[in-house]
Amino acid sequence: MSETPAPGMDxxxxDQFLEQLERYVRERLIPAEAEVIANDRIPDEIVAEMKEMGLFGLTVPEDFGGAGLNTTQYAKVVKTMAYAAPAYRSIFSINVGMFNSAIKNGGTDAQKAEWWPRIAAGEIACFGLTEPGSGSxxxxxxxxxxxxxxGNGWILNGTKRYITNAPHADVALIMARTEKDALPKNAHVSAFIVPMDTPGMSTSSPDKKMGQAGSHISDVMLDDVHVPGEALLGGETGKGFRFAMMSLDNGRISVGAASTGYARRALDSALKYANERQAFGEPIANFQLIQQMLSESWTEIYAAEAMMADVTARVDRGENTVKHAAAFKVFASEMCGRVVDRVVQIYGGAGYLAEYDAERFFRDARIYRIYEGxxxxxxxxxAKHMLREYAAGM
Known part of the structure; x- marks a missing residue:
């Protein structure tokens, strides 16, 4: 364990960047939500603005063109962005939370030199783990x-499913078997960096989803895809799954932060509605059972924020955070589900109508309990980690 926390940005x-980002979310992104939902896509000019702001390379080291944020800072950015429609976070989160993490943890110096500047400049990544017949x-x-x-390269064949950003990604990190039989500690799985324009790579039409308009997922098909030897992450077979799981810790922190930010947005909406909606001659905010739902939601969001601060500090100190990242993601995503459910209830009949935000919050939040595990x-x-630690006498 490192004794020196990851430095991150000054x-x-x-703080100045975060303040600027909060204004951008409220003054630019939230007003554009109706357009994102109507067209099921983020306007090109907003994507360009996000790239210009450096959001696609938040955790890429400054020497390679990124912002060099540590995990605590990165999670705060995700939480801030997640106050707006989920699509805005989704388009850059795979770059920052998973692809970059895998490169950092398992990439060769040559792979870092090639891909970090490209990711920081705004090339979009996707993460190919889930398949039609396998996920976890x-x-x-x-x-x-x-x-x-x-030659010294590889030929990839297979199909990946539910891959976020695949329809417009520039590069994919693909998990594939390099051994026929399952070996201990998933050593039969390796990871490959594959540009999406490689011959044999294709994607299906974007899937129609319950919510999260503007965020796209699809299948990725690999048909005799030839990649050079340097595409193998880390230059060694058998380490791909470990790198993937390590990057999933960051992905789970991202989902937890997004759940927390979106819950805050939903609660703010409910608080405003409860003060404006009149019943029996007074605002429904005066009714104690409405107050109970508001206070329970605020308390749970506060707990998630405290968990986020703890787990990200642990990451930045170099601790093993597999258990903590999983716990934060579980709590925050389940909490968000409870909050948006209460928000619909506070809105009453209006909460079931598409013209009000509560209905959208409810649909958008459901996937957070499924994403990244x-x-x-x-x-x-x-539980597995708890039992392992108990057996070891920790």
Missing amino acids: AETF DSAAMATTARPDPD TTQILQLQI
């Missing part, structure tokens, strides 16, 4: 990578 500079069960992974008989899978992971 504190005063970061890596032993069932069907995508294969076999050595290219004509379902609640149930993460509960099993937390």
Whole structure:
């Protein structure tokens, strides 16, 4: 464990950046939500603005063109962005929370030199782990990578499913079997950096979803995709799944932060509505059972914010945070679900109508309990670590 916290951006500079970002969210992103929802896409000019602000390279080191944020700072940015429609966070979060983390933890110096500047400049990444027949069960992974008989590269075949940003991504991190049989500690899985314009790479039409308009997912199909040897993350086979799981910790922190930020947005909306809506001659905010739902929601959001501060500080100190990141993601995503449910209830009949925000909040929030590991899978992971630590006498 490191004794020196990850430095990140200078504190005063970061505070100024966050203040600027909060204004951007309220003055630019929230007013554009109706357009994002109507067209199911973020306007190109807003994506360009986000790239110019450096959001796609938040955690990329400054020497490679990024902002060099530590995890605590990154989570605060995600929480701030998540106050607006989820699509805004989604388009850059894979870059920052998962692709960049995998490069940082497992990439060679050459891979960092090539991909960090490209990611910081705004190239969009996707993360290819889930398949039609496997998600958390890596032993069932069907995508294969076999050595290219004509050179030192690899030939990839398979299908990835529910891949965020795939329809407009520039690069994918693809998990594939490099060994036929499942080996201990998932050593049969390796990771490959694959540009999306590589021959044999294709995507399906974007899937229609319950919520999160403007955020796109689709299948990624690999049909005899030839990649050079340097595409193998870390230059060694058998380490891909470990790198993927390490990056998922950052992804789970991102989802937890997003859940917390969106819950805050929903609660603010409910607080405003409760003060404006009249019943029996007075605002419904005066009714004690409405106050109970407001106060329970505020308390749970506060708890999630405290968890976020703790887990990100642990990451920045260099601690192993698999259990803590999972716990934060579980609590925050489930909390967000409870908050948006209460918000619909506070809105009453209006909460069921699409013309009011409460209905959208309810649909958008549901996926957070599934992203980057379902609640149930993460509960099993937390328990596994608890039992392992108990057996070791910790």
